[in-house]
Amino acid sequence: MRNRLVPGMLLVTMLFALAAAPAMAADAPIPPNNPTSTQLVNTQNVPGDITKGLFWNGKTVTFHGEAIGEVMVRGDYAWIHLNDDAYMEKNVEEGATLAGYNSGMAIWVPAELTKQIDTYGDYKHEGTIVEITGVFNAACKEHGGDMDIHATSLRIIRPGHLVVDPIAPWKVWLALALIALAFGLWRLDRMTRNRISPHRGV
Amino acid sequence: MIVRPRKEDHLVIGKYTGKVIVGVGLLMCIPLVTSIAFAEWDTAVDFIIAISACMVFGFGTQALCRTHKDLSWSHGLVVASGSWFFATALGALPHFLSGHAGSYLDTLFDVMSGYTTTGLYLLQDLDHVANGLNMWRHLLTYAGGQGIVVIALTFLFKGTAGAYKVYVGEGKDERLLPNVIQTARAIWLVSLTWLGLGTLFLGVRGMMLGQGPVRAFLQGLWVFMGAWSTGGFAPQSYNTFWFHDIGYEVICVVIFIAGSFNFAMHWAMWTGKREEIRKNVETISFFITLTVTTLVVTFFLAQANIYPDAMSLFRKVFYQLASAHTTTGFSTIYSRSFVTQWGPVGLIVTTIAMAIGASACSTGGGIKGIRMGVISKALVQDVRRMISPESSVIMEKYHHIKDTWLSDGLVRGAMTVTIAYLTLYGIGAIIGAMYGYPLEQAAFEMVSACSNTGLSCGITQPFMPDLLKVVYTLGMWLGRLEFMSVFALIGYGVAVVRGK
Amino acid sequence: MADMPRPEATRRQQITDYALGIIHESLWILGWCLLAYVMAVVAIAVFR
Numbered sequence: 176m177r178n179r180l181v182p183g184m185l186l187v188t189m190l191f192a193l194a195a196a197p198a199m200a201a202d203a204p205i206p207p208n209n210p211t212s213t214q215l216v217n218t219q220n221v222p223g224d225i226t227k228g229l230f231w232n233g234k235t236v237t238f239h240g241e242a243i244g245e246v247m248v249r250g251d252y253a254w255i256h257l258n259d260d261a262y263m264e265k266n267v268e269e270g271a272t273l274a275g276y277n278s279g280m281a282i283w284v285p286a287e288l289t290k291q292i293d294t295y296g297d298y299k300h301e302g303t304i305v306e307i308t309g310v311f312n313a314a315c316k317e318h319g320g321d322m323d324i325h326a327t328s329l330r331i332i333r334p335g336h337l338v339v340d341p342i343a344p345w346k347v348w349l350a351l352a353l354i355a356l357a358f359g360l361w362r363l364d365r366m367t368r369n370r371i372s373p374h375r376g377v
Numbered sequence: 378m379i380v381r382p383r384k385e386d387h388l389v390i391g392k393y394t395g396k397v398i399v400g401v402g403l404l405m406c407i408p409l410v411t412s413i414a415f416a417e418w419d420t421a422v423d424f425i426i427a428i429s430a431c432m433v434f435g436f437g438t439q440a441l442c443r444t445h446k447d448l449s450w451s452h453g454l455v456v457a458s459g460s461w462f463f464a465t466a467l468g469a470l471p472h473f474l475s476g477h478a479g480s481y482l483d484t485l486f487d488v489m490s491g492y493t494t495t496g497l498y499l500l501q502d503l504d505h506v507a508n509g510l511n512m513w514r515h516l517l518t519y520a521g522g523q524g525i526v527v528i529a530l531t532f533l534f535k536g537t538a539g540a541y542k543v544y545v546g547e548g549k550d551e552r553l554l555p556n557v558i559q560t561a562r563a564i565w566l567v568s569l570t571w572l573g574l575g576t577l578f579l580g581v582r583g584m585m586l587g588q589g590p591v592r593a594f595l596q597g598l599w600v601f602m603g604a605w606s607t608g609g610f611a612p613q614s615y616n617t618f619w620f621h622d623i624g625y626e627v628i629c630v631v632i633f634i635a636g637s638f639n640f641a642m643h644w645a646m647w648t649g650k651r652e653e654i655r656k657n658v659e660t661i662s663f664f665i666t667l668t669v670t671t672l673v674v675t676f677f678l679a680q681a682n683i684y685p686d687a688m689s690l691f692r693k694v695f696y697q698l699a700s701a702h703t704t705t706g707f708s709t710i711y712s713r714s715f716v717t718q719w720g721p722v723g724l725i726v727t728t729i730a731m732a733i734g735a736s737a738c739s740t741g742g743g744i745k746g747i748r749m750g751v752i753s754k755a756l757v758q759d760v761r762r763m764i765s766p767e768s769s770v771i772m773e774k775y776h777h778i779k780d781t782w783l784s785d786g787l788v789r790g791a792m793t794v795t796i797a798y799l800t801l802y803g804i805g806a807i808i809g810a811m812y813g814y815p816l817e818q819a820a821f822e823m824v825s826a827c828s829n830t831g832l833s834c835g836i837t838q839p840f841m842p843d844l845l846k847v848v849y850t851l852g853m854w855l856g857r858l859e860f861m862s863v864f865a866l867i868g869y870g871v872a873v874v875r876g877k
Numbered sequence: 878m879a880d881m882p883r884p885e886a887t888r889r890q891q892i893t894d895y896a897l898g899i900i901h902e903s904l905w906i907l908g909w910c911l912l913a914y915v916m917a918v919v920a921i922a923v924f925r
Contacts (some may be wrong), residue, residue, distance in 0.1 A: 216713050256615060267476050332623070370562030634906045651898065654902060675917045
């Protein structure tokens with residue numbers, strides 16, 4: 176009996192750790208991009224400015240962000256947009272602190288790879304966080320001068336989820352009170368109008 | 378001596394302002410229905426609150442302000458600007474209740490930007506915003522482009538002479554048809570027809586680009602509204618860069634250039650006078666200045682080797698400049714790219730295009746083509762007078778729907794308003810520069826706000842200084858209403874306080 | 878008095894006019910965009 180107790184406990188502990196690890200990893204914050212979308216957007220393309228100029232243009236970068244909106248499949252390739260802003264992990268409806276605009280990059284990726292993305296971000300969804308590796312173009316020749324990344328690989332960092340925007344009770348009370356007041360004033364308006372000029376309306 | 382307004386004046390103004398606000402409340406029913414259709418319950422409650430608030434204000438003022446007096450000119454101007462003021466304050470409620478706004482000032486900025494068809498915004502996390510709220514944002518530009526007063530005229534006013542005075546107070550003075558109510562309805566016919574066709578084209582193109590049908594047509598509707606109203610709001614934070622497609626860009630360009638044309642010109646084209654588009658001083662002036670600014674920027678960016686080939690260069694330059702000149706504000710480049718890729722010359726020439734602006738009596742802003750045309754002709758006239766014998770009589774004329782002789786009074790009116798715009802642009806640019814922004818960027822942003830364009834070079838941010846938000850909001854308002862009605866509102870206030 | 882025009886013909890004429898108006902405007906804008914493109918391409922070729 177004693178011979179089986181210790182290994183048994185070790186096994187249970189290991190199984191527990193295996194089960195808990197993904198849950199614990201999910202809470203770990205995702206490190207920021209390097210370069211971030213803001214840095215990429217600020218890529219100077221003016222010749223002569225070598226401090227920021229052309230630094231990433233044509234280089235392979237690794238970029239992650241929340242997949243937003245939708246995938247637009249065009250033949251063998253597709254457009255996705257990845258936002259690496261303050262709302263990447265939670266949106267405003269879930270309680271994210273307001274921290275400025277959205278920020279992200281347009282990604283041109285083989286359509287086959289996008290099939291792994293299960294959720295795209297919008298009002299009711301927090302999108303899948305996706306990491307891609309690809310070549311950054313400050314003014315893409317293939318896409319009419321667009322700033323984009325041509326991705327060659329894609330992996331999922333965190334799946335997306337449904338978002339519920341709860342209705343605050345005070346809003347319901349306020350709505351009911353205002354409807355009542357509006358109705359009352361409408362009746363008043365109609366009544367006083369008829370009293371002043373029963374035959375002429377304005 | 379300033380004559381203090383009497384009680385009757387307050388009553389007239391109150392009554393008609395109330396009517397316009399009831400109209401705003403009714404308009405909000407469209408986003409309410411949208412929210413319900415997409416099961417966005419919290420947003421639906423936000424709109425119920427906002428609609429009720431509008432009705433409380435509207436019915437309340439109408440009940441309080443009982444009068445049979447009709448509007449005079451000064452009343453009309455005050456009603457136009459006063460109703461814009463209250464429509465903004467109440468229209469901001471859905472934005473504020475959504476939780477996406479940093480402050481009430483931010484929502485006032487956004488809603489004023491919507492009504493004035495500017496297109497700058499401070500709303501945060503736009504990519505996660507409800508369909509109902511997006512519907513309201515775009516509807517604001519469509520309604521504002523028509524004119525909130527035009528909407529009220531169509532549905533809520535009787536055809537009195539006073540109604541015309543409010544119409545003019547909103548910055549339009551073209552009589553398409555003898556009766557102002559008929560004029561308002563003609564404007565609606567043109568806008569709604571374009572709405573149907575434009576949404577269809579954009580929706581179909583969206584589906585061809587890989588969008589699902591619901592998103593394609595919903596976004597097509599919104600992009601149409603942003604384009605036609607020359608507003609510039611788009612459903613995603615990426616603006617029209619989202620679509621990455623020349624076909625979509627071409628459709629947008631056609632819609633926003635058409636939207637920037639004078640409604641009287643549309644009406645002329647629609648009633649058989651199809652040569653109007655090539656004879657009209659505004660379209661001629663617009664095409665000349667757009668071509669010149671496009672070629673100048675093309676030249677500089679070609680030398681700087683920003684874009685890899687001629688087609689990319691033209692696509693980017695032309696789209697941005699057409700968007701600027703029509704005061705639309707759609708873009709297919711990031712805001713900061715105006716600074717980092719286009720550089721000072723690109724920035725300044727774009728600023729000039731925005732400053733000149735679109736046609737009069739359209740959804741566009743800026744100094745406007747007709748004034749550019751009148752002033753140019755006045756210059757030609759003065760030069761001719763100088764070089765001609767003293768006894769000769771030199772008169773110039775221009776064509777706008779009909780031929781008109783250039784009179785000194787006409788030229789004076791054009792110059793006064795032009796100087797007012799330039800002064801406003803200058804004041805805002807200097808205030809921006811005082812906050813530390815480079816002058817050409819501060820000028821770009823202020824001109825963008827006051828000409829109701831909405832392109833940004835990165836200054837407009839939720840965390841920008843509050844005073845700058847106020848300056849841009851007031852600039853948008855003054856620019857859209859062409860100064861007179863806002864001055865009338867201020868004058869009214871002064872007369873109440875100091876009049877005898 | 879000469880025959881009054883039938884209301885339906887007037888309405889049909891109106892709608893035809895409206896349609897021709899939109900088509901005219903759109904073609905004019907597109908045509909001029911094309912012209913601007915040609916001018917830009919020539920300018921780029923000359924100045925690059």
